[in-house]
Amino acid sequence: xxxxxxxxxxQSLIFSITVMGxxxxxxxxxxxxxxxxxxxxxxxxxxxxxxTRGVSPIVSLGISMLAGALAGLATGxxxxxxxxxxxxxxxxxxxxxxxxxxxxxxxxxNLPLFNHKSLFTDKNPxxxxxIITLICAMFFTLFFKTKLGYLLKGIGDNENMxxxxxxxxxxxxxxxxxxxxxxxxxxxxIMAQYQGFSDINMGTGTMIMGxxxxxxxYSIFKRIxxxxxxxxxxxxxxxxxxxxxxxxRAGFNPSDLKLISSILVVIxxxxxxxxxxxxxxxxxxxxxxxxxxxTTLREAGGGNA
Amino acid sequence: MLKLNQVSKTxxxxxxxxxxxxxxxxxxxxxxxxICVLGSxxxxxxxxxxxxxxxxxxxxxxxxxxxxxxxxxxxxxxxxRISRIFQDPSLGTNPSMTIYENLSxxxxxxxxxxxxxxxxxxxxxYFKELLKTLHLGLEDKLHTPVSQLSGGQRQSLALIMAVxxxxxxxxxxxxxxxxxxxxxxxxxxxxxxxxxxxxLTTIMVxxxxxxxxxxxxxxxxxxxxxxxxDVSGEKKNSLTKERLLxxxxxxxxxxxxx
Numbered sequence: 426x427x428x429x430x431x432x433x434x435x436q437s438l439i440f441s442i443t444v445m446g447x448x449x450x451x452x453x454x455x456x457x458x459x460x461x462x463x464x465x466x467x468x469x470x471x472x473x474x475x476x477t478r479g480v481s482p483i484v485s486l487g488i489s490m491l492a493g494a495l496a497g498l499a500t501g502x503x504x505x506x507x508x509x510x511x512x513x514x515x516x517x518x519x520x521x522x523x524x525x526x527x528x529x530x531x532x533x534x535n536l537p538l539f540n541h542k543s544l545f546t547d548k549n550p551x552x553x554x555x556i557i558t559l560i561c562a563m564f565f566t567l568f569f570k571t572k573l574g575y576l577l578k579g580i581g582d583n584e585n586m587x588x589x590x591x592x593x594x595x596x597x598x599x600x601x602x603x604x605x606x607x608x609x610x611x612x613x614x615i616m617a618q619y620q621g622f623s624d625i626n627m628g629t630g631t632m633i634m635g636x637x638x639x640x641x642x643y644s645i646f647k648r649i650x651x652x653x654x655x656x657x658x659x660x661x662x663x664x665x666x667x668x669x670x671x672x673x674r675a676g677f678n679p680s681d682l683k684l685i686s687s688i689l690v691v692i693x694x695x696x697x698x699x700x701x702x703x704x705x706x707x708x709x710x711x712x713x714x715x716x717x718x719x720t721t722l723r724e725a726g727g728g729n730a
Numbered sequence: 731m732l733k734l735n736q737v738s739k740t741x742x743x744x745x746x747x748x749x750x751x752x753x754x755x756x757x758x759x760x761x762x763x764x765i766c767v768l769g770s771x772x773x774x775x776x777x778x779x780x781x782x783x784x785x786x787x788x789x790x791x792x793x794x795x796x797x798x799x800x801x802x803x804x805x806x807x808x809x810x811r812i813s814r815i816f817q818d819p820s821l822g823t824n825p826s827m828t829i830y831e832n833l834s835x836x837x838x839x840x841x842x843x844x845x846x847x848x849x850x851x852x853x854x855x856y857f858k859e860l861l862k863t864l865h866l867g868l869e870d871k872l873h874t875p876v877s878q879l880s881g882g883q884r885q886s887l888a889l890i891m892a893v894x895x896x897x898x899x900x901x902x903x904x905x906x907x908x909x910x911x912x913x914x915x916x917x918x919x920x921x922x923x924x925x926x927x928x929x930l931t932t933i934m935v936x937x938x939x940x941x942x943x944x945x946x947x948x949x950x951x952x953x954x955x956x957x958x959x960d961v962s963g964e965k966k967n968s969l970t971k972e973r974l975l976x977x978x979x980x981x982x983x984x985x986x987x988x
Binding site: 585588 | 804805806823825844848892
């Protein structure tokens with residue numbers, strides 16, 4: 426049981442970095458970036474191949490981030506310069522990345538790292554992961570307090586206003602996509618080192634996982650008021666991974682997981698929506714009651730007069 | 731300070747819907763002018779502002795701003811020196827950000843948006859002072875998201891934000907049209923005060939004849955891409971609604987006031 430909790434916790438920490446990346450495009454930029462599936466694997470394969478070539482694990486992660494940034498750059502250029510719709514340009518990049526990832530891993534669909542030194546060799550994985558996630562979360566939080574961070578928020582909010590500040594929104598968008606995808610690739614690279622191999626299919630479903638985690642985090646913490654969005658990402662991921670792990674424990678097949686993810690997102694979304702419905706109804710019935718009371722009072726008052 | 735030289739613009743060229751908005755249109759704007767532009771729908775008022783602000787590229791002709799040819803500049807490059815307020819109050823501000831954040835963004839216009847922190851606590855006094863001139867009580871709502879403000883409050887805030895860096899040119903695109911008459915009056919007064927106080931060169935497009943007569947030192951009436959009336963100075967000051975209507979009479983076109 427203890428190792429079960431540990432592994433869920435560790436995986437959540439890795440994935441929460443991806444979720445922060447997806448948060449940048451999905452929540453802040455309002456840009457449907459589906460290339461996450463590709464750039465997660467990209468980060469993993471770049472880091473894996475470099476490690477087998479004897480590059481230090483940390484340096485390999487840096488190069489993974491760079492590769493991710495390039496993938497984001499590609500999506501951005503397709504969207505901004507070639508004016509291809511956001512969702513389509515990201516799908517094109519995702520599809521293209523599949524071949525690129527295979528090439529990076531020298532045509533092999535699976536690249537084991539078991540005999541090589543990784544970030545986690547002779548170290549406590551939870552400790553290493555906590556530090557990395559903490560650094561990412563701090564960067565994430567601080568970045569969105571800077572002028573550049575506010576520009577990103579502003580573009581998602583009202584592009585017009587940012588243009589009127591004399592800013593080229595196209596280049597800011599490209600930058601944001603690069604940043605987002607370098608987060609995702611970093612997380613992919615860490616995942617490869619954590620599990621000891623890189624696999625061509627390991628990124629499948631990254632996007633839906635990210636959305637689910639963000640939506641879960643939001644629907645739970647929306648009412649608490651202002652909470653740091655990096656914490657929402659981390660806790661959302663933790664809750665999502667826990668529910669997935671629990672459903673595995675409950676006896677579902679791993680092949681059912683994608684369906685479970687989808688259903689989970691539907692449930693969380695509909696609960697979020699029906700909550701408002703419920704509250705509105707309650708307010709309505711309260712109002713009706715009040716009205717009733719006041720009319721009876723008035724009637725009583727009228728009787729007195 | 732701003733010159734439009736023989737500007738031409740046709741939309742949907744070579745199609746059935748071809749629409750010639752301007753044909754060799756020229757206009758000279760002096761520094762410190764406050765110009766009101768009137769005209770019916772389709773007269774080219776909005777296109778005029780779009781051409782000046784760079785949103786629409788001209789087919790022919792030059793645009794000269796402060797002796798520099800800016801014809802080929804993109805919208806965001808022009809926006810560095812030109813500020814514009816739109817009819818829709820939601821376009822001039824960032825709704826999810828607070829008033830403080832919005833003002834901080836506007837204050838940074840023209841400087842680099844780099845990795846330094848946006849919010850500077852030292853600005854609070856300055857922002858409060860700016861907002862006090864509006865008399866809308868916004869100075870006590872500095873940390874309220876703009877989405878919770880009314881249309882008039884947003885438009886006034888947008889105005890403050892647009893002029894915070896003293897632009898070379900202020901464009902007002904029917905900026906009071908979406909507001910109720912009373913709020914419209916208030917926003918118009920604020921506009922006039924700001925323009926006079928800062929000595930801004932301003933072009934205001936409006937449908938409201940009273941406003942066009944009351945404010946500004948020059949009045950231009952556009953019709954199908956041509957200036958049919960262009961009065962300034964004393965002549966503009968002595969202009970009345972009746973006189974303006976008389977000037978139209980010979981045009982024999984009732985759609986002018988639609």
